[in-house]
Amino acid sequence: MKTIFLAGGAGYIGSHTAVELLNAGYEVVVADNYSNSSPEAIRRVEQITGKSVKLYEADIRDNAKLKEIFRENKIDAVIHFAGLKAVGESVKKPVMYYRNNIDTTLSLLEVMAEFDVRNIIFSSSATVYGESNPVPYLETMQRGVCTNPYGWTKAMMEQIFEDAAKADENLSVILLRYFNPIGAHPSGMIGEDPRGIPNNLMPYITQVAVGKRDHLTIFGKDYPTPDGTCMRDYIHVVDLAKGHVKAVDYILEHSGVEVFNLGTGRPYSVTEIVNAFEQVNGVPVPHEYGARREGDLPQFFANADKALKLLGWKTELSLEDMCRDSWNWQKKNPNGYRNSD
Ligand code: NAD
Ligand code: UD1
Numbered sequence: 001m002k003t004i005f006l007a008g009g010a011g012y013i014g015s016h017t018a019v020e021l022l023n024a025g026y027e028v029v030v031a032d033n034y035s036n037s038s039p040e041a042i043r044r045v046e047q048i049t050g051k052s053v054k055l056y057e058a059d060i061r062d063n064a065k066l067k068e069i070f071r072e073n074k075i076d077a078v079i080h081f082a083g084l085k086a087v088g089e090s091v092k093k094p095v096m097y098y099r100n101n102i103d104t105t106l107s108l109l110e111v112m113a114e115f116d117v118r119n120i121i122f123s124s125s126a127t128v129y130g131e132s133n134p135v136p137y138l139e140t141m142q143r144g145v146c147t148n149p150y151g152w153t154k155a156m157m158e159q160i161f162e163d164a165a166k167a168d169e170n171l172s173v174i175l176l177r178y179f180n181p182i183g184a185h186p187s188g189m190i191g192e193d194p195r196g197i198p199n200n201l202m203p204y205i206t207q208v209a210v211g212k213r214d215h216l217t218i219f220g221k222d223y224p225t226p227d228g229t230c231m232r233d234y235i236h237v238v239d240l241a242k243g244h245v246k247a248v249d250y251i252l253e254h255s256g257v258e259v260f261n262l263g264t265g266r267p268y269s270v271t272e273i274v275n276a277f278e279q280v281n282g283v284p285v286p287h288e289y290g291a292r293r294e295g296d297l298p299q300f301f302a303n304a305d306k307a308l309k310l311l312g313w314k315t316e317l318s319l320e321d322m323c324r325d326s327w328n329w330q331k332k333n334p335n336g337y338r339n340s341d
Contacts, residue, residue: 003027004248005075005117007060007108008082010037012192013123013178015045016185016241017079022049024245029073031056031066032082036195038337044189060104063111070115077119077248080108083153086199087295090150101153102160109164112171119251121174121244124158126233126263126300127151128177135267136303139177139259147295158259165257172255174247179233179263179302181240183322184329191329192237193336201273202234202322206330209283216285218270220292223299231267231299236317236325239264246311263302264315273319280323 004021006014009030015037018028022045030042030053042055054073058065060082083101084090090097105122112120128151129137130144146152161173182202184191197213198204207213221228243262250258268276274285307313 001025001027002076002252003029003073005069005073005078006030007078007080007104008032009079010034010039010041010055011081013181013237013240014079014081015041015190016237017081017244018042018045018053019048019185019190020238020241020245021248022051022053026245026248029054029056029069029075031058031060031069033057033059036084038193040337041190041193048185048187048189061100061107063107066107066111067114070111070117075115075117077121077251078108078112078117079121079123079244079248080105081123083123085150087148087150088199090153091148094149097149097153102156105157105160109160113168118170119172120161121176121247121251122157122161124175124177125151125154126177126179126261126302128155128158129300131297135299136265136301137177137261138303139261139306162257169255172251173257174251175257175259176243176247177259177261178240179235179261179300181237182234183236183238183317183325185238186325186328188325188328188332191326191333193333201270202326205274205277205285206326208285208287209277209281209327210330210334212334214286216274216287217290218274218287219290219296221289222292225269225299227269227271229270230296231269231301233263233265233267233301234273234319234322235263235315236322239315239317243307243311243313246307246313250311258310260307260311261302261304262307263304265302265304267299267301268319273323276319277323277327280320281327283327
């Protein structure tokens with residue numbers, strides 16, 4: 001049985017990926033420093049799947065600790081989720097973002113080389129397409145000018161992986177560019193658990209719906225889109241997690257560097273999301289229209305043909321599923337994992 005190491009695997013996307021990897025028959029080892037997560041997520045992954053996960057509390061920048069993990073487990077592939085991801089915070093604390101995100105990547109590459117682990121899949125983002133590429137985004141487009149330090153860390157880490165693979169023909173890399181993950185596992189046992197005021201749209205909507213926040217402000221109504229609000233390619237986190245399983249299957253059989261967009265190819269506007277959420281769940285989401293948020297692009301979405309062609313992956317879940325599952329998680333866990341810590 002193949003063993004997959006999830007760096008930052010207790011987080012939102014990592015925990016959902018752990019479920020799908022276990023369901024597909026892989027062994028899963030997770031390391032996380034819980035800077036934005038809780039070990040409770042992994043306990044619940046074990047409950048959902050009835051399988052166990054080897055869990056380490058560790059900072060991925062700590063080479064000595066990483067070596068201990070690699071010594072104790074025969075790792076076939078790594079998925080690198082570990083990183084800070086709040087765009088606004090990255091503008092205020094750029095050094096912290098560069099230090100954490102780049103150093104986790106360098107440590108992983110160093111320790112992988114030492115232990116002859118040859119496969120790594122990286123959580124990149126659509127943000128690397130920058131400000132001026134036309135939509136839909138295609139993997140063959142150049143990386144663009146990012147709008148914030150978070151985005152630059154992703155672009156830089158992609159470059160680091162490409163350079164490392166160029167220098168070492170034994171190293172295989174898959175860069176996964178996520179679009180906008182929302183939703184939760186249908187059990188409602190794991191989901192997105194932001195700390196403090198959510199930055200992203202769906203957690204904000206669910207916190208308004210559950211009464212934790214007064215109302216949603218929709219950022220801008222004067223964009224060049226059909227209803228004037230921004231459009232994004234929202235993807236159900238379970239579809240995204242299954243994309244990782246396909247990437248693992250692929251990297252174990254192929255060498256080289258590949259980049260894949262993971263998105264649906266179908267954008268929705270902010271107003272469409274709010275309306276769908278209210279309709280599907282029968283709950284009101286009080287909202288008002290406010291000023292644009294700095295750095296937001298009017299619209300972006302994926303061309304996801306390459307993932308279908310090479311990985312045999314495409315999304316299966318609808319906007320209705322995304323809204324229903326996000327609400328199910330929030331209702332069952334109004335304080336996220338906090339009551340279980
Ligand atoms: P998340 O914050 O829930 O998960 C990241 C995990 O990494 C957390 O559990 C955190 O505690 C851990 N972590 C951070 N720094 C660490 C360190 N130095 N050592 C050990 N653990 C560390 O975020 P997520 O939404 O699951 O995102 C996973 C990855 O995907 C991130 O790299 C993120 O930038 C990327 N990504 C996310 C989105 C999104 O919208 N959620 C979009 C594009 C890319
Ligand atoms: C942002 C980042 C992206 C990152 C992703 C997940 C940019 C350009 N992109 O994507 O790099 O990977 O977060 O962390 O910064 N909105 C509201 N009201 C709110 C919140 C959001 O109207 O309270 C709108 C936004 O203006 C946007 C849409 O909802 O149009 C989605 O926002 P969000 O969930 O933050 O994701 P992105 O900005 O697309």
